[in-house]
Amino acid sequence: MTTLDRFLTGDRVALAKVISFVEDRADGYDRVLSRIFSGGKAAYRVGLTGPPGAGKSSLVNRLAVLLADQGLKVGIIAVDPSSPFSGGALLGDRVRMQALYGRPEIFVRSMATRGSSGGLAAATKDVCVVLEGFGFDIILVETVGVGQIELDVASVCDTVVVVFVPESGDAIQAMKSGLMEIANVFCLNKSDRPGAERIKAELESILDVHRQVRLVAKGSPPPWETPVIPTVAIRDTGIAHLWEAVFQHRQYRSQADPAGFRKARARSDLLLSLTELTHERLERTLLESDQLNLAVEQIVSGQADPYTIAHQLFDSWRRG
Ligand SMILES: Nc1nc2c(ncn2[C@@H]2O[C@H](COP(=O)(O)OP(=O)(O)OP(=O)(O)O)[C@@H](O)[C@H]2O)c(=O)[nH]1
Ligand SMILES: [Mg+2]
Numbered sequence: 001m002t003t004l005d006r007f008l009t010g011d012r013v014a015l016a017k018v019i020s021f022v023e024d025r026a027d028g029y030d031r032v033l034s035r036i037f038s039g040g041k042a043a044y045r046v047g048l049t050g051p052p053g054a055g056k057s058s059l060v061n062r063l064a065v066l067l068a069d070q071g072l073k074v075g076i077i078a079v080d081p082s083s084p085f086s087g088g089a090l091l092g093d094r095v096r097m098q099a100l101y102g103r104p105e106i107f108v109r110s111m112a113t114r115g116s117s118g119g120l121a122a123a124t125k126d127v128c129v130v131l132e133g134f135g136f137d138i139i140l141v142e143t144v145g146v147g148q149i150e151l152d153v154a155s156v157c158d159t160v161v162v163v164f165v166p167e168s169g170d171a172i173q174a175m176k177s178g179l180m181e182i183a184n185v186f187c188l189n190k191s192d193r194p195g196a197e198r199i200k201a202e203l204e205s206i207l208d209v210h211r212q213v214r215l216v217a218k219g220s221p222p223p224w225e226t227p228v229i230p231t232v233a234i235r236d237t238g239i240a241h242l243w244e245a246v247f248q249h250r251q252y253r254s255q256a257d258p259a260g261f262r263k264a265r266a267r268s269d270l271l272l273s274l275t276e277l278t279h280e281r282l283e284r285t286l287l288e289s290d291q292l293n294l295a296v297e298q299i300v301s302g303q304a305d306p307y308t309i310a311h312q313l314f315d316s317w318r319r320g
Helices: 003-008 012-023 029-036 056-069 089-096 117-134 148-154 170-176 196-213 239-256 258-288 291-300 306-319
Strands: 044-050 074-080 106-112 138-144 159-164 185-188 228-230
Touching: 003 012, 003 029, 012 029, 012 106, 012 117, 029 117, 044 056, 044 148, 056 074, 056 106, 056 138, 056 159, 056 239, 074 117, 106 117, 117 138, 117 148, 117 258, 138 148, 159 239, 185 196, 185 239, 196 228, 228 239, 239 258, 258 291, 258 306, 291 306
Parallel strands: 044 138, 044 159, 074 106, 074 138, 159 185, 185 228
Antiparallel strands: none
């Protein structure tokens, strides 16, 4: 039996192997993905992002147990952007997520950053596809929200939860880093800490202003109102409420336009794959030929400008 055969019979060791194969972009990974692709029955992808140490892993932990207790199969992807902010996060996660190991309904996987931000988002999306093919119902994707990479990773999810804590300046921080735009649900974790009430009110009033200035086209459904859910992950408080908000967002999306929702997912997944493929092929062709060196010579000697050359190289690659 091949690894893929074992994968298809529900073998978790084979699942881990297939994920590594796909994550490493090993030769033929896309052929494997096309065999695995589950077509219609996609899992619901929930992204959790936010500042380092906000309690994302603790929340993912609690959510996974809550969902598994309801009989759902939960896949977890912890993306470590290996940024200077999150040093050691993976080890910490392994320890904190220990409780989940051994539960047959839950599968935890860590992923490290490599390559460009587009590459990581594409790889995360493909690991989601593998988990979907294995039969998971819900996929939770944890990523530290410190930069563009995390925003890209969050964009492969159907609902994005932005987690923050009552430390001063966090509401402002959330807006500055572009997290406001991608949040479908705000989770105010560590609500046991002082200042939680104040920051919740602050964020709600900012959201209110956003709502009032937003223009809504006539006849279109009312816009989603991003809720702010207080939680205390270490005491398992507010977790059901948080899931309820995610579930409502899911309902909202599928009620607003059921076909449109699935098309939007298919479209963004396809675009990610295409971008990666184009990038890979173009780079390989250029590096294998002398064209790149010749072009560099022309630029340096003042015979041509890089913009014209870029167009020429691209067109010649596309033709041949
Ligand atoms: N007081 C309090 N502490 C919490 C709460 N939730 C998590 N913590 C603690 O905060 C610390 C960080 O929690 P994690 O769940 O690892 O946070 P994280 O966002 O996953 O961290 P990184 O992945 O490293 O960015 C741990 O020591 C937790 O025990 C909470 O609701 N209240
Ligand atoms: Mg974590």
